[in-house]
Amino acid sequence: MTIASFDPIVDSRTKILILGSIPSVKSLEKIEYYGNKQNQFWKILFSIFDxxxxxxxxxxxxxxLLENGIGLWDVVRNCEREGSLDIAIKNQEINDFDSFFKAHPQITTLLFNGKIAYQFFYKKYGLIKGITYYVMPSTSPANTMSFEKKLKEWSVLLNHL
Structure with a gap:
């Protein structure tokens, strides 16, 4: 099945961009980033900010997100995928980050929600001067790391940015 990413959540206040791979089946159904209740993304972010x-x-x-200088987007523009697992992504087209960063030069930090998002991005763009990358543990329910450990790793970083 061919699927496509959502538009970015970003504005002129955005300094940190969190990048996932592409929305899950549940997120696509709800038309919301991290719309699967099992995904811990929102719980982690709201816990960090209390x-x-x-x-x-x-x-x-x-x-x-925007009030806190955080944006959200996906690395993959569209792809073929059965189910929601990143390992099932095939024939992916990557979003146009060259144009995106020209339009949003204030973004200096990328947080990748999981290794696959980072791998897709890095393969196409490598390191971009002036932007710092961090690969975070995936908030997906497929990542069996405990919530407490995910929260600690995300907290350490977000509290220092």
């Missing part, structure tokens, strides 16, 4: 996310709408979640 804010409740359970009652927040998707619009409020997006506003929260």
């Amino acid at each position: 804010t409740s996310f359970l009652t927040q709408s998707y619009e409020q979640k997006k506003d929260f």
Whole structure:
């Protein structure tokens, strides 16, 4: 099945861009980044900032990111994939980050939500001068690392940026 990524969540305040690979089946159904309730992305971010996310709408979640200088996008523009696992991605086309970074020169940090997102990005773009990369543990339910360990690794970084 051919799938496509969402538009980026970004504005002029965005300094940190979190990059996933491409939305899961549940996220595509809901038309929301990290729409699978099993994915710990929102829980981790809101825990770091000591804010409740359970009652927040998707619009409020997006506003929260932007207010904190955080943007969100995916590395893969479109691909073929059965199911939601990154290892099932085939025939991927990568988003146009050359144009994106020209339009958003204030972004200086990339956080990759998992190794596959980083590998796809790095293969096409390598290291980009003036931008620092961090590969974070995937928040996906497929990553069996404990929530506490994921939260600690994401917290250490986000608290220092």
